Amino acid sequence: MQVGILGCGAIANIIVNHIMDDDSDIEINYFFDNDIERAENLANIAGGIAVLDFEKMVDKVDLVLEAASPESVETFALKVLEKGKDIIIMSIGALMDRKLRENLINIAQKNNAKIHAPSGAVVGLDGIKAISDSSITKATLITRKPPKSLGKDTDKEEILFEGKASEAVKKFPVNINVAAAVSLACKRDIHVKILVDPKVNRNIHEIIIKGNFGEFNTKVMNFPCSANPKTSMLAALSAIKLLKSFNETFSIGT
Numbered sequence: 001m002q003v004g005i006l007g008c009g010a011i012a013n014i015i016v017n018h019i020m021d022d023d024s025d026i027e028i029n030y031f032f033d034n035d036i037e038r039a040e041n042l043a044n045i046a047g048g049i050a051v052l053d054f055e056k057m058v059d060k061v062d063l064v065l066e067a068a069s070p071e072s073v074e075t076f077a078l079k080v081l082e083k084g085k086d087i088i089i090m091s092i093g094a095l096m097d098r099k100l101r102e103n104l105i106n107i108a109q110k111n112n113a114k115i116h117a118p119s120g121a122v123v124g125l126d127g128i129k130a131i132s133d134s135s136i137t138k139a140t141l142i143t144r145k146p147p148k149s150l151g152k153d154t155d156k157e158e159i160l161f162e163g164k165a166s167e168a169v170k171k172f173p174v175n176i177n178v179a180a181a182v183s184l185a186c187k188r189d190i191h192v193k194i195l196v197d198p199k200v201n202r203n204i205h206e207i208i209i210k211g212n213f214g215e216f217n218t219k220v221m222n223f224p225c226s227a228n229p230k231t232s233m234l235a236a237l238s239a240i241k242l243l244k245s246f247n248e249t250f251s252i253g254t
Contacts (some may be wrong), residue, residue, distance in 0.1 A: 001246065004030035004061035006054070006076055007068025008038040010228035011090060014236035015065065016046050019243065026243055030057045033068070058083050065239065070094035070173045077104055077115075084111040088239060092117045093169035093180040096189075118239045121232040122178050122205050124218040126253045128185040136211040139190040141165070141179050144197045144204040149229045150175060152196050161194040168192040174230050178205050203232050 005012050008031050019026050029048040033039040039050035051057045054076060058064060063086040066072055073094035080087045081104060095101045095117065108115050119125045147154050150172075161168055165179035166189050179192045186209065202221045209216055222232035245251060 001026050001063060002030075002061040003028045003243070004032065004051075004057045004064045005042070006032050006064055006066045007072060007090075008033040008035075008042040009067065010225050011067040011231060011236045011239070012042060012065070013045070013227065014225065014233070015067070015240055015243075016042060018236075018240045020046060022244070024244055024247060026247075028065075030061055032057050055079055055083075058085055061085065063088065065243075066090055067239075070169070074100060078107060081107045081111055081113045081115070084113050086114040086116065088116045088118065088242060090118065090120070090177070090235065090239060091173075092120065092177045092184070093173055095184060096166045096169050096180045116242060117181065117184070118235070118242045120177050120181050120235045120238055121203065121222050122181060122207060122218070122220050122234075124207060124216065125181060125185045127216060128182060128207075128209060131209070131211060131213045132185060132187045134211045134213045136186060136188065136209060138208060138210040139182070139186050139188055140193070140208045141182055141190055142193045142195070142206045142208075143176060143178060144195045144200055144206075145175070146200050146202070146224070146229075147196050147198055149203055149224050150194075150196050151230070154196060155198050157195060157197045157199065159193065159195050161192065163192065164189045165192050168194065177235070182207055 031039040031043045031050045032054050043050040064080045065088045067090045070091045070093050165183040168176045168179045183190045204221050206219045222234045225231045
């Protein structure tokens with residue numbers, strides 16, 4: 001499978017280095033970034049090609065992995081799907097825009113293409129999807145991050161946001177993809193609370209779901225990515241596992 005990378009930052013670097021060391025038939029050979037130097041640097045590591053024309057890259061690959069920004073999803077995802085190519089969207093917060101999401105799904109269906117959204121920095125999305133059609137009475141995400149992860153300089157714990165996920169992803173577009181992932185999995189705009197906490201050194205996400213099925217509570221404590229503290233290593237690892245799963249004969253989970 002030929003893969004092209006859209007956005008050559010920290011997550012893309014982790015993915016490329018892991019795949020290079022793997023025996024799978026995944027080939028990541030094409031790299032596009034608005035910063036051509038970043039694309040060239042990653043291409044050199046992978047032995048691939050940095051491209052200036054995004055649509056020409058799409059013509060050469062089976063799948064595009066977006067690891068850039070919510071704005072890049074709006075700008076480039078449609079071009080991928082119109083050509084009948086699959087896409088992995090890391091900036092899942094962009095998909096909280098219902099009009100954009102439905103447009104992308106419609107274009108994908110017309111062109112026999114697939115849109116994949118990895119689980120990212122949380123666990124338990126399989127369970128959330130399983131009960132998404134149940135009567136859910138509570139769906140909450142509490143995210144706690146160190147100041148560096150949120151670009152803050154403070155020595156006090158502080159609530160930065162409390163409200164709906166659709167608003168959280170607008171205020172924190174590169175920090176709170178988790179809110180979008182949980183919302184889309186359970187088919188509702190969940191309640192989100194974001195705290196900056198100088199006492200922690202990890203990105204902590206606690207999900208609480210209650211309904212007629214019962215209740216579950218998950219808590220993940222992710223180390224921030226060393227190259228970009230705004231994201232978690234688990235986010236990159238979830239994309240790596242998704243790529244590898246395309247060739248698996250046996251799979252577990254939904």
